Amino acid sequence: MLGRVGCQVDTGLVLDAHVTSQAGPPEGHQTVSRAFDPELVPDARGATDRPEPDCPVEIALAAISGRWTTLVLRELMGGPRSFGELREALPTLSAKVLTERLGGLTDRGLAVREVRPGFPSRTTYRLTAAGLRLRPLLAELYRTGAALSGFNP
Amino acid sequence: MLGRVGCQVDTGLVLDAHVTSQAGPPEGHQTVSRAFDPELVPDARGATDRPEPDCPVEIALAAISGRWTTLVLRELMGGPRSFGELREALPTLSAKVLTERLGGLTDRGLAVREVRPGFPSRTTYRLTAAGLRLRPLLAELYRTGAALSGFNP
């Protein structure tokens, strides 16, 4: 693993803090006016002091959240898969959890469900364009984990 | 956002399945002999059909797991921070959870704790070289989340 990992710069405050001057901005998700590392916080939606659901990081985390999710995504990255094929590929994953994962992916628009009627029925799941955008993240997860485990087993 | 997201190739099986021929390999984490996308499964540790703790993806997920963890990491990426500074930066994060997060990071060797004795005491947390390796992952999380939310709101 390479890449720059340094830059331990301790920047001071920069932006002036005139967020909502007047009297009372009680609730609502406010962004914080501080200096942030542009690589980690490239725009305002990351400038938060709590886990806001619309922060890009939280959105990405939500997409891969839950046990088994990355494995299901790995399978779907290889092309459309039926419920049964996924069960074969991940034998110890219960039907209930697989259903939950696939439901989560389709709810988020990351996958689509296509049912072929008749009997026996056949349902296939296919990643959408949005779902396919998770590929670089999965690859980066692998890279990072491999680096953390010391470059060798 | 760019990058190739296509390649919906449905590869057939390749490797012959002679995993432990003999009689009974009952338990223990076995790797599966299938064809995997080399980008997502570059080595044997990713060729698993369940969430193995030594799979690189699981290792990386464990490093960033838990609510608030990415925010704590973002703060520490800017340089050493004391417990109190972290509380100021993340005001709605309880001391208990902050302690848990910092303990998790130090347990995994991603951060170190440095105590200055005396009174009042002062404790600073600093990312290790391993912890700094999470930076590209955090950046990728942001990129992916931003892409999923439609490139701009």
Added chain:
DNA sequence: CGGCATCCACATAGATACTG
């Protein structure tokens, strides 16, 4: 200042059994 000890509420995973 920098925690740890408790308690509680809720979310989640897994096992099992059953259905359109």
Added chain:
DNA sequence: CAGTATCTATGTGGATGCCG
């Protein structure tokens, strides 16, 4: 085949209060 329905065990976050 492709789920749903329950039930249970465990995990996790958050609030509160005490301590070195």
